[in-house]
Amino acid sequence: MAGIGFKTGRQLGEQGLIVLIAARDKTRGEEAVRILKNENIQAKWIELDVTRQETIDNAAQQVLNDYGRLDILINNAGVRLEGEPPSQTLMTKMRETFETNFFGPFAVTKAFLPLLKNSDKARIVSVSSRMGSFGKPLPVPSRLAYTTSKAALNMMTVQFDKEFCTQNWNIKINSVNPGKY
Template identity: 40%
Template sequence: MTITLITGGNKGIGYETARRLVAEGQTVWIGARDPERGRQAAETLGASFVQIDVTDDHSVAAAVDTIRDQAGRLDILINNAGILGDVTSPEDMTVDQLRAVYETNVFGVVRVTNAFLPLLRESAAPSVINVTSGLGSFTLIHDPERVESKYPLAAYGSSKTAVTMLTMQYAKTTPDVRFNAVDPGQTATAFTGHLGHSVEEGAAAAIRIATLGADTPTGTVTDRDGVLPW
């Protein structure tokens, strides 16, 4: 049985991804900062819960220990946790505003991925799925027909550009683990002010990669429609 951890899995796209993967028969661990909300989400879905704050080394190490002790391995890691940060132009942005977004969206991905690599390597087909965004795509933010061109999200957008490149670099240098990035697109959750398509559509790209098993590729960036322009 496939064992999957989803960070930020107690709400929004993470929750929907967890719901769908539980329905697919996977053993899903919902990772969340808030123990009460995380446990409630896990109980509702028939998943397991592990407390994890992706910005904290000790919290991440404790989550690794929990899953090692209770599951023995990890097959799929979905780095879904992310924050929007302050919406401001680069000229008005402080370093601290930028750092706060990168701490979760970028450094958190590296912190969690590296901590879980030993457990992933206990799997026959280890896979890491990083949630990125078209808001970090150079192509899409210049396309007036795309919603990505409408939002000047310097901190969030650039953090997702970094996530995509990190995914590609992991894929190039870590051939025994599959690394892929997925873009949910603008999805109607609290994160977007409930604008966009359904959470079912938002979770589709992650679900596809997470259910490919031994056929999982590496080094791809996709949304629900296919390859994402960069």
């Protein structure tokens, strides 16, 4: 296990937090839990596929039933499917990319918002990319679906932050760029 989500979960678990491994693949999710438990980290697998609302709703209900709140939500799902020029990007790639990179985190955030409101210091972190920024030059070749989906994710983060501040909810939200792009 070497992904961003796993490493983040490990670091949070080392600080004493219970780590909920939300993954669509049961085998990989349970393997991550096994590794963390072997490191004396409290961890549990929860089925969650960001492209399937039923699993999102079931995961939120399970967390409500088991814990009554959620302190940290990490939107880490993402795909990068294309590398061709924008004029050659297929609509199917655009839709699949947005489904995972934007609509998924939006649906997960909305589903878990009531649980985050139950926390004293809730945090939402969305894994984005420098490629979703208008302020940084894009590498070549351009990845239209990926870059625009991450730009949309960043704007969603800004919009949620404005609402949280206006409503005086004790929820902080941000987007992070974990790598070279």
